[in-house]
């Protein structure tokens with residue numbers, strides 16, 4: 001079903017039309033094959049970069065698309081409905097660019113942003129470690145300061161685009177202070193001593209590479225530090241607020257794709273002499289799926305409007321991530337149910353959508369961590 005959208009300008013409507021067209025032609029047709037083979041579609045990102053889709057939410061003054069989050073997120077949703085791994089990759093790239101855009105010095109921005117905004121490079125955002133996922137303040141990979149810069153040691157885990165990215169936005173320990181001892185660095189992929197691990201073998205999102213990144217005496221010149229020493233955790237969390245909106249939009253795209261497929265199937269498939277959609281048990285299941293999907297979309301858009309108007313939105317971003325990803329999990333599971341046995345085999349995309357929905361409840365803060373963020377903001381409303 002073509003989703004009816006509220007957009008702020010004619011330009012935005014044209015953009016969404018273009019995105020739907022490209023996603024139908026270039027993404028939907030290739031997704032299943034790449035997910036099966038686990039190959040990374042680097043050329044797809046080049047194509048999206050060429051038409052300006054990799055840098056949509058950044059200001060035109062720095063080479064971005066100048067789109068508000070309400071538009072950028074709806075673009076992500078349309079992409080995710082055809083190929084979730086690609087939409088996740090776009091969202092991760094945005095996350096990786098954020099620190100230089102928001103905290104870089106004018107010299108760093110002049111040097112780094114033209115490449116980052118070119119659409120030809122792809123970023124990775126590396127916060128997690130094997131023992132420090134939900135609790136990033138526990139991270140141990142470190143950088144030690146010397147006369148000319150920093151030397152990085154240790155292993156980062158779960159890096160989306162690990163081994164494929166052109167640059168890495170990395171958070172490293174620069175002092176023992178748990179909260180103020182982490183710093184953010186920009187690391188080019190070809191830096192000596194930066195070594196990618198073997199890609200993880202995953203339940204879903206297989207065309208999106210996830211790998212450890214090893215830092216073996218990696219020298220980082222002083223000007224690779226983004227923000228001030230010790231500011232890293234604040235930088236990381238501010239990027240994650242926006243990133244969580246991206247994941248919420250991806251989840252809604254996955255849910256919409258599952259809903260659309262299930263409705264189509266239920267109209268065709270007949271039992272007891274009529275289409276299964278006419279059995280109330282199935283019709284109501286589909287109605288609940290539609291309600292969850294539309295409510296999730298409204299929730300992420302409400303949070304995006306707050307961000308676009310410059311108001312705090314940390315709590316709303318966590319609510320959007322929680323609501324949208326739980327909706328995606330429920331809707332995709334029910335889509336499998338609507339298809340019956342056909343839902344459980346690889347001939348139909350709903351089992352893949354269900355596997356893709358699961359990761360949205362886990363990364364960029366599990367949904368338990370979203371509840372933690374929401375409850376903290378309820379306890380201290382000024383947060």
Ligand SMILES: Cc1cc2nc3c(=O)[nH]c(=O)nc-3n(C[C@H](O)[C@H](O)[C@H](O)COP(=O)(O)OP(=O)(O)OC[C@H]3O[C@@H](n4cnc5c(N)ncnc54)[C@H](O)[C@@H]3O)c2cc1C
Pocket residue numbers: 092125126127128130131132133134135157158159160161202205210359362363364365366367368369372
């Ligand atoms: C496919 C994939 C891609 C990823 N991409 C990236 C990436 O690009 N960059 C990056 O930095 N990271 C990435 N991650 C890491 C991801 O963000 C973490 O896996 C996630 O934050 C959870 O951390 P963890 O796996 O260490 O789980 P743990 O922190 O070990 O949590 C285990 C369980 O305990 C729960 N839990 C933990 N603490 C609490 C608490 N205080 N209260 C209640 N429940 C709690 C969790 O919700 C979870 O259910 C990726 C992960 C995956 C699987």
